[in-house]
Amino acid sequence: MEGYDLDTAKLKIKTWSQNLQDKEDIKWKMLANVPNSPDRIRLGTILRTNPLNPKMQILTYHADEDGSYEEVSMRTHKKQYLKQSVQLTGLSTETWESVTEGISIIHRHMSRSFKDGMMLPWMHSEYQGYTCMDIPCRYFTAQRHLDPSSGIAFDKQVDPRGVLTRLQDDTWFHTADNVVNYYSVTEIGDQNAMYTRVNPAIFRIGDIVEVELAFMAIPTGDSCKLGLLLRAVALLDCSLSDAAAAQSRRDNPEKIRDIPRQITIKWSTRPEEDPEVHTRCQLARLDIRYNEPEEMET
Numbered sequence: 001m002e003g004y005d006l007d008t009a010k011l012k013i014k015t016w017s018q019n020l021q022d023k024e025d026i027k028w029k030m031l032a033n034v035p036n037s038p039d040r041i042r043l044g045t046i047l048r049t050n051p052l053n054p055k056m057q058i059l060t061y062h063a064d065e066d067g068s069y070e071e072v073s074m075r076t077h078k079k080q081y082l083k084q085s086v087q088l089t090g091l092s093t094e095t096w097e098s099v100t101e102g103i104s105i106i107h108r109h110m111s112r113s114f115k116d117g118m119m120l121p122w123m124h125s126e127y128q129g130y131t132c133m134d135i136p137c138r139y140f141t142a143q144r145h146l147d148p149s150s151g152i153a154f155d156k157q158v159d160p161r162g163v164l165t166r167l168q169d170d171t172w173f174h175t176a177d178n179v180v181n182y183y184s185v186t187e188i189g190d191q192n193a194m195y196t197r198v199n200p201a202i203f204r205i206g207d208i209v210e211v212e213l214a215f216m217a218i219p220t221g222d223s224c225k226l227g228l229l230l231r232a233v234a235l236l237d238c239s240l241s242d243a244a245a246a247q248s249r250r251d252n253p254e255k256i257r258d259i260p261r262q263i264t265i266k267w268s269t270r271p272e273e274d275p276e277v278h279t280r281c282q283l284a285r286l287d288i289r290y291n292e293p294e295e296m297e298t
Contacts, residue, residue, distance in 0.1 A: 002244065002247075002248055002251075003243070003244040003245075003247035003248050003251070004206050004240060004241070004244040005240055005243070005244070006091060008240060009091060009206075009208065009240050010091050010093050012208055012237055012240070013090055013091065013093050013095065013096070013208060014093055014094070014095060016208060016210070016236050016237070017030075017032060017090075017093075017095040018095075020210065031098075031099045031102040031103065032095045032096075032098040032099050032102060033098075033102070034098075034101070034102030034103075034105055034106065035098050035101045035102055035105065038105050041072075041105055041106055041109050042105075042109050044061055045059055045060065045061055045072050045109065046059075046060060046061075047059055047060075047110060047113045047217055048060050050177070050216065054146075056216050056217065056218055056219070056227070057113075057216065057217040058072075058214060058215070058216050058217075059072040059106070059110060059214070059215040059216070059217075060072055072106075072214065072215060080138070080140055080142065080172060081138070082138065082139045082140065082164070082167075083136045083137060083138040083139060084136070084137055084139070084158075084180055084200070084230065085134060085135060085136035085137065085230060086134075086135050086209075086211060086230060086233060087125070087127060087132050087133070087134050087135075088132055088133050088134075088135060088209075088211055089127055089130045089131065089132035089133075090130075090131075091130055092130055092131065096131070100124060100131060100133075103122060103133070103226075103228075104122065106215055106226075107119070107121075107122040107226045110215065110217055110226060113217070114217075114224060118222075118223050118224060119217070119223065119224050119225065119226070120220070120223055120224070120225040120226075122225075122226045133228060134228075135211060135213050135228045135229070135230045136228075136229075136230060137178060137179075137180050137229055137230040137231070138178055139154075139164055139174060139178055140167070140168070140172040140173060140174055140178060141172070141173055141174075141175050141177060141178060142171065142172060143170060143171050143172065143173055144171075146173065146175060148170075148173065150173065150175045150176070151168070151173035151174060151175060152174060152175060152176060152179075153165070153174070154174055155179070157182075157199045157200060157201075158180075158200060177229075180200075180230050180231065180232060180233065181197070181231070181232040181233075182197065182198050182199070182200045182202075182203070182232070182233050182234075182235075183195040183196060183197060183198060183232065183233070183234040183235065184196050184198045184202070184234065184235045185210065185234050185235065185236050195234060198235065200233075202235065202238075203233065203235060204238065204241045204242075204245070205241065206240055206241030206244055207235055207236075207237070207238045207241050208235075208236045208237040208238075208240070209233055209234060209235055209236055210233075210234040210236055211230070211232070211233055211234075212230075212231040212232040212233075212234075213228050213229060213230055213231055214228075214229040214231055215227070215228065215229070216228075216229055
């Protein structure tokens with residue numbers, strides 16, 4: 001990102017990571033701490049069939065005394081492919097290297113639940129030369145994998161106009177497994193932090209965030225692969241992304257003047273009887289026309 005202060009970002013990532021890793025109630029859930037205690041993964045977790053999607057297996061802790069299981073979650077255009085996702089990087093900081101090593105440990109542990117070589121290697125992605133990971137969560141789950149009563153309503157902040165809601169049918173449902181929670185973190189004192197639910201629209205590229213994710217074994221033909229499943233995103237610091245955006249506006253004032261004042265959206269068809277067809281038109285048949293900006297008198 002143009003104007004983004006990478007050096008300061010690395011320091012902030014290090015500070016936030018250290019603060020979160022030192023909190024007694026959550027430090028054992030931090031991916032960066034996995035390399036320091038790999039036996040917690042090897043001896044304390046097991047792959048189980050996901051009750052909301054039997055096609056996949058999800059990593060859980062061993063059963064409690066009452067027989068219940070807790071999912072292992074760590075912090076750090078066909079409709080079946082519609083998803084929300086984040087691309088995360090730690091800018092090659094020491095903490096980030098521990099995070100990627102932690103995922104490798106979890107991958108090796110999960111691979112031992114299958115025949116040797118059956119689980120494909122975990123591959124990270126890259127962004128501007130930095131190691132990163134892509135963490136998605138799909139909006140829908142196939143009906144054949146679950147009971148129809150498992151379907152839930154979309155959060156109004158995720159689907160304010162009901163576009164995704166109208167895409168649900170007898171084949172695809174929105175379930176608890178498709179939900180991502182969004183928060184903003186406010187520090188209270190040295191050891192406490194308050195998480196407040198926020199609109200997902202507030203997030204920007206370059207924000208420093210905390211992410212919670214789960215781990216799944218996803219079948220791919222005769223093999224399977226490690227899947228990272230997005231569960232929550234928490235905004236820790238947006239000062240650097242805001243500063244970069246402000247600097248970009250100062251350096252490129254002509255771009256501000258070129259922004260159209262009004263956008264007119266015209267429907268190419270108006271199918272009022274079939275809500276599914278209407279929704280598809282919203283997604284695929286928009287004719288977007290930009291009105292020319294009016295001349296400003298000086």
